[in-house]
Amino acid sequence: MPYGAVMQRESPRIGLDDVHRFAVPSDPALRPDGGAVAYTLTTVDVEADENRAEVWLAVPGAEPRRLARGSAPRWSPDGRTLAFLRPVDGKPQLHLLPMDGGEPHPLTSAPLGAGPARWSPDGTRLAYAGPAAPQPDPHGTRPAYASPAGPEPDPHGTRLADAGEGLDPNAPVVIDRLDYKADGAGLLRGITTHLFVVDVASGKSTQVTEGDFHAGEPSWSPDGTRLAFAADLEPDRDLRPGGAAYTVLASGGGEPERLTGPDLLCGGVWWLGERLVAAAQKGGPVGHVRLFELGPGGAAEIETGLDRNVMTGHPGYPGASPALLGGDLVFCARDGGCSHLYRIPGGALATKIVPEEVSVAGASSAGERVAYVAATPHSAGEIFLLEPGETTARRLTGHALADADLYLPERRTFTAPDGTLVEGFVWRDENAATPGPLLLDVHGGPHNAWAPVLDNFRVYRQILAARGWTVLAINPRASDGYGEAFYTAAVGAWGLADTQDFLAAVDTLIAEGVADPERLAVTGYSYGGYMTCWLTATTDRFKAAVSGGPVTDLTSMSGTSDMGLLLKAYECPGDLAAQSPLTHVGEVTAPTLLLHGESDDRCPVGQSEQWFAALRERRVPVRLVRYPGASHLFQGGGRPSHRYDYNERMIAWLEQWVSGSRS
Numbered sequence: 001m002p003y004g005a006v007m008q009r010e011s012p013r014i015g016l017d018d019v020h021r022f023a024v025p026s027d028p029a030l031r032p033d034g035g036a037v038a039y040t041l042t043t044v045d046v047e048a049d050e051n052r053a054e055v056w057l058a059v060p061g062a063e064p065r066r067l068a069r070g071s072a073p074r075w076s077p078d079g080r081t082l083a084f085l086r087p088v089d090g091k092p093q094l095h096l097l098p099m100d101g102g103e104p105h106p107l108t109s110a111p112l113g114a115g116p117a118r119w120s121p122d123g124t125r126l127a128y129a130g131p132a133a134p135q136p137d138p139h140g141t142r143p144a145y146a147s148p149a150g151p152e153p154d155p156h157g158t159r160l161a162d163a164g165e166g167l168d169p170n171a172p173v174v175i176d177r178l179d180y181k182a183d184g185a186g187l188l189r190g191i192t193t194h195l196f197v198v199d200v201a202s203g204k205s206t207q208v209t210e211g212d213f214h215a216g217e218p219s220w221s222p223d224g225t226r227l228a229f230a231a232d233l234e235p236d237r238d239l240r241p242g243g244a245a246y247t248v249l250a251s252g253g254g255e256p257e258r259l260t261g262p263d264l265l266c267g268g269v270w271w272l273g274e275r276l277v278a279a280a281q282k283g284g285p286v287g288h289v290r291l292f293e294l295g296p297g298g299a300a301e302i303e304t305g306l307d308r309n310v311m312t313g314h315p316g317y318p319g320a321s322p323a324l325l326g327g328d329l330v331f332c333a334r335d336g337g338c339s340h341l342y343r344i345p346g347g348a349l350a351t352k353i354v355p356e357e358v359s360v361a362g363a364s365s366a367g368e369r370v371a372y373v374a375a376t377p378h379s380a381g382e383i384f385l386l387e388p389g390e391t392t393a394r395r396l397t398g399h400a401l402a403d404a405d406l407y408l409p410e411r412r413t414f415t416a417p418d419g420t421l422v423e424g425f426v427w428r429d430e431n432a433a434t435p436g437p438l439l440l441d442v443h444g445g446p447h448n449a450w451a452p453v454l455d456n457f458r459v460y461r462q463i464l465a466a467r468g469w470t471v472l473a474i475n476p477r478a479s480d481g482y483g484e485a486f487y488t489a490a491v492g493a494w495g496l497a498d499t500q501d502f503l504a505a506v507d508t509l510i511a512e513g514v515a516d517p518e519r520l521a522v523t524g525y526s527y528g529g530y531m532t533c534w535l536t537a538t539t540d541r542f543k544a545a546v547s548g549g550p551v552t553d554l555t556s557m558s559g560t561s562d563m564g565l566l567l568k569a570y571e572c573p574g575d576l577a578a579q580s581p582l583t584h585v586g587e588v589t590a591p592t593l594l595l596h597g598e599s600d601d602r603c604p605v606g607q608s609e610q611w612f613a614a615l616r617e618r619r620v621p622v623r624l625v626r627y628p629g630a631s632h633l634f635q636g637g638g639r640p641s642h643r644y645d646y647n648e649r650m651i652a653w654l655e656q657w658v659s660g661s662r663s
């Protein structure tokens with residue numbers, strides 16, 4: 001599809017088919033001379049029911065162009081070669097694209113696939129974190145890696161390991177520790193993530209870390225002799241949260257050298273010039289991530305002057321790795337629902353360098369320039385370039401849905417009964433009849449946040465607004481972007497602490513005459529699915545509910561989720577039953593649609609099954625829709641047909657059960 005061109009649309013309003021029309025850029029890489037940005041563009045192949053990843057190039061003043069099939073482009077230090085990932089026989093392998101002419105050619109043939117490349121400072125080697133085969137099993141009982149039900153296709157090829165390409169799907173799986181599965185990868189069967197270094201000239205690959213742990217993304221020392229990475233090497237790491245910063249010899253054969261102590265839970269470490277910067281939590285796994293400078297004297301927190309969570313970027317949690325901009329540190333932190341880029345000029349506090357209404361999902365700097373990808377109220381993602389001396393970044397791409405007439409979110413502040421201010425966003429047609437039906441939309445986490453930007457999954461917001469609904473997305477306490485006290489305000493009090501925030505916002509819109517109290521509905525995913533069930537079990541306000549991938553029973557979650565221990569010991573310490581919707585399921589009357597990925601290892605489908613059975617037994621209208629092969633993150637990277645179905649069923653359910661809503 002050429003730049004800017006989108007398939008013809010029949011209506012100026014967004015429709016269900018637009019789930020297939022979004023083109024979403026990610027992973028920008030600014031050329032070392034600052035003159036061009038390579039990035040991944042993800043589109044949908046409707047026929048194949050797959051997401052398609054391509055490497056594109058944006059040059060200021062020219063139309064972006066497609067370079068190659070693949071993802072995760074990285075420039076060589078001289079700017080003449082792009083390394084990127086492309087699947088070969090279903091496994092991501094590093095390829096090289098000479099930028100002064102020539103075809104891309106494969107560099108690696110790693111048995112389990114490679115990961116995104118990091119060039120050595122002299123451009124002779126590439127490091128990556130990728131899957132490593134299981135260690136020999138001393139008892140001889142561990143089967144070779146295999147997964148009977150393979151996960152969804154991964155167009156970027158950057159997932160931990162595709163454990164679905166195994167040998168014997170019927171082999172027993174032997175489990176001795178809690179970390180035997182991970183959402184998205186499924187059963188790990190002994191596969192670990194390790195660091196590899198590939199010689200560019202010969203293609204020879206060396207595994208530089210090994211052992212029973214997972215190594216995080218590598219970062220080169222300025223002299224090219226060592227790699228820094230974050231990992232948890234403790235033997236009982238499955239029993240408590242961990243993670244430390246390490247360095248290891250890039251040539252292989254060395255032991256990792258630990259740089260941080262047990263007081264920091266380190267999630268990433270980067271060599272920025274001569275500085276080693278780590279992103280870590282201090283004091284426990286539920287709280288803000290902060291930046292630390294690592295030196296001979298230990299780790300010193302970098303003073304930003306912000307009470308904001310540092311966002312290094314994870315699926316569903318937009319952000320970017322810290323980087324240098326003209327010698328100053330730049331990093332991402334969440335503010336008011338959006339991930340923003342900040343710069344710390346020498347000796348001063350952090351300053352925001354992006355507009356308020358964008359959410360940054362990746363950044364790359366060179367000299368005094370920084371390129372970033374951000375969602376905006378009008379687009380699910382565009383590439384921007386901030387030039388030296390400029391305060392406004394230039395948009396280099398136009399991947400927004402052309403000619404779509406969007407309902408733009410209105411930023412609102414509501415006051416909870418205890419006086420707490422709660423922010424939210426409202427989508428509605430200002431000409432719609434009032435009072436009208438209202439859908440309360442609850443985000444997951446619970447430490448994620450809604451942002452006032454276009455979302456390539458939730459087209460239901462636009463469609464419902466066109467049909468006279470108001471969609472209300474609230475950032476209640478526990479949301480990210482409002483300070484650490486707000487972030488931790490529902491620890492041990494899921495549902496108990498935040499219900500008032502949702503109801504205060506709903507009641508405000510009722511009092512304003514916008515929402516009809518007889519036509520209220522609620523939806524949400526994951527923690528949002530939890531809250532959907534909780535609100536229908538503990539109030540009688542909602543006429544219908546659509547609960548996606550929910551947590552319904554914290555007791556069974558603690559032994560079945562890949563994050564069960566974190567949930568039980570740190571998020572919901574105390575009385576699990578008191579915080580579980582299932583305790584109150586006998587009160588539910590709202591017809592409920594449950595939408596769940598069958599391969600969800602974060603909130604296993606049994607959570608929906610329990611809710612379904614309890615409602616069905618009491619003859620409350622309920623339907624469970626299971627998406628085969630879909631992980632917890634299927635809304636972002638899952639099959640296009642599943643994303644379409646999710647939106648279609650939600651709208652149909654709401655219109656069926658919230659009477660009088662059809663315009």
Ligand SMILES: CSCC[C@H](NC=O)C(=O)N[C@@H](Cc1ccccc1)C(=O)O
Binds near residue numbers: 443602
């Ligand atoms: C400290 S929350 C970590 C859990 C995680 N957050 C980010 O990805 C997550 O998946 N949250 C779920 C709900 C959940 C929370 C804890 C354990 C299992 C599931 C969500 O997306 O809402």
